[in-house]
Amino acid sequence: MRSSDSPIVIGVDLGGTSVKAGLVSPSGEILYQNKFPSYAEKNPNEVIRQIQVSVQDALKHANGAKVVGVGIGAPGVVDDQGVVKAPPNFVDWDEVPLKGELTKLFSGLPVGIENDANAAAIAESKFGAGKEFPNFLFVIWGTGVGGGIILDHKIFRGPTGGAGEIGHISIDHQGPACNCGSRGCVEAYVGQKYLSVRTAERLKANPESKIWRLVGGDAAKIEPSFISQAAHDGDPIARAILLEAGELLGTALAGVMNVMDLRVSIIGGGLSAAGDFVITAVQDSIVRHVLKPLRKEIRVLPAQLGNNAGILGAAGLVL
Amino acid sequence: MRSSDSPIVIGVDLGGTSVKAGLVSPSGEILYQNKFPSYAEKNPNEVIRQIQVSVQDALKHANGAKVVGVGIGAPGVVDDQGVVKAPPNFVDWDEVPLKGELTKLFSGLPVGIENDANAAAIAESKFGAGKEFPNFLFVIWGTGVGGGIILDHKIFRGPTGGAGEIGHISIDHQGPACNCGSRGCVEAYVGQKYLSVRTAERLKANPESKIWRLVGGDAAKIEPSFISQAAHDGDPIARAILLEAGELLGTALAGVMNVMDLRVSIIGGGLSAAGDFVITAVQDSIVRHVLKPLRKEIRVLPAQLGNNAGILGAAGLVL
DSSP states (O other): OOOOSSOEEEEEEEOSSEEEEEEEOTTSOEEEEOOEEOOTTSOHHHHHHHHHHHHHHHHHTTTTOOEEEEEEEESSEEOTTOOEEOOTTOTTOSEEOHHHHHHHHTTTSOEEEEEHHHHHHHHHHHHSTTTTOSSEEEEEESSSEEEEEEETTEEEOOTTSOOOOGGGOBSBTTSOBOTTSOBSBTHHHHSHHHHHHHHHHHHTTOTTOHHHHHTTTOGGGOOHHHHHHHHHTTOHHHHHHHHHHHHHHHHHHHHHHHHHTOOEEEEESGGGGGOHHHHHHHHHHHHHHSOHHHHTTOEEEEOSOGGGHHHHHHHHHHO | OOOOSSOEEEEEEEOSSEEEEEEEOTTSOEEEEOOEEOOTTSOHHHHHHHHHHHHHHHHHTTTTOOEEEEEEEESSEEOTTOOEEOOTTOTTOSEEOHHHHHHHHTTTSOEEEEEHHHHHHHHHHHHSTTTTOSSEEEEEESSSEEEEEEETTEEEOOTTSOOOOGGGOBSBTTSOBOTTSOBSBTHHHHSHHHHHHHHHHHHTTOTTOHHHHHTTTOGGGOOHHHHHHHHHTTOHHHHHHHHHHHHHHHHHHHHHHHHHTOOEEEEESGGGGGOHHHHHHHHHHHHHHSOHHHHTTOEEEEOSOGGGHHHHHHHHTTO
């Protein structure tokens, strides 16, 4: 790694499987990154130890550059005091004052902490597709549907840090049950698992779809990457499924645009890679569903930072 | 009117039919109020003249008290420069720089201007049901469904002043057409006109409902006040209609609570007067539809200021 006089920061992306730490320059260049198991299945102390291991490894590679802070993106709700609450897939983790614990460990270095979806939104705002937009909704469309809201170039956390839960807007009050307890949540239509199940249903009547070949005839193996691949190969069923998903997601996003007076959505997560036509489908749907004064200004863009958004957004907390 | 040494302000409530101005004390007491026709069917100059007439009348009644500002609540979108855009029912009114015009007319007095729903939200925040809540969603449930969002005791206007349009959240992507161009908007279920039409439909099969007697057998006369009165008189059809409306409104509000991390809704407008059981129905619905971490803290309260919210909220802009 190059040495440099300009100060750098460490961005940490904490996930249920791995913890990644990166050395990030003020312009958003990742100068080095690593990856360690997060041991989320053990207990909070083990997880904290792994964060420490990854940060210390990154520090070793700083090569004389001055490290001026550590930012962490973590799953779950992160409150104003840096307490991380109930991250999914983390065992024995009810409420952990992660900011406090890490501040003790990295004595002297300022520590920033934020929910992972919010961190990714910050990354797109500072370094990615959102650079030119002071206000936008960042959408993570993957296993679930989540988001982060950028207002005036800053993250909108809401009163307790829980803002951005766009996946649980109901688009059909009599729709399918969502595992949140409500009905017809947009996540229950377009989240990865639900979309796969709905696709399997639909394929029963369409034995000619290319999706079948991609999953070797096993409906249980259907997942969005295959739907996306089949769509790219011109499979009409796959395209129809993704277009419909874009239409449904757009219906929910239009409600958010209306309520918060927003015009721009930036879409990341696995499903956003399905191709331009999905992004266009979301945009067309928002335009059709949003109030008239907003219509002409609606823009939907794919996220630019992919898997690096976690590290970059975490770094953005202390840059 | 009593004379006083403490400074007072003038709050102006501009509507499609009338313009009302009131003298308001710092504690939210309306010391005097008037009412003039707004002449919205003429043109912006006539409307501005009527605002001037009402303000001058109020000033005459100030009785020696020092008037330190004029606040206006106006329909339509109000941008950051105080330009009022496309207020419904105002003829020849595309974009009018109302703040600028009134500042010239009331030389020396600071002028504040805000959208009427936002003004009512401010009123409930400063003087009404929202006093003890730093963050809440104010809902106007009447002819349409509108709202204002209070964050940290201040109005949240969004990037261009259009925030709070909660009536056009779709609760059924395949639902009835709304006159905004979308489908299944909550306003298209529970707004006054739509609710009346749906009630008329439902009454066909229920000739015994007390609503019939209240409207003299004329379905065209059905409006929420009669549904509400019949519900108070124990009519089961009327109660079922209002409870269902509360359920549907709550479904949409739950989405807003999730996205913005809010817990409290304050409900004003004509429909909110339908009785405690409607408010309870909205609350129960939000609790059923909102994400788990919010559930225990959900509270729905009726607005306290009724028709005075307009004047008081406008006054609150300059207090």
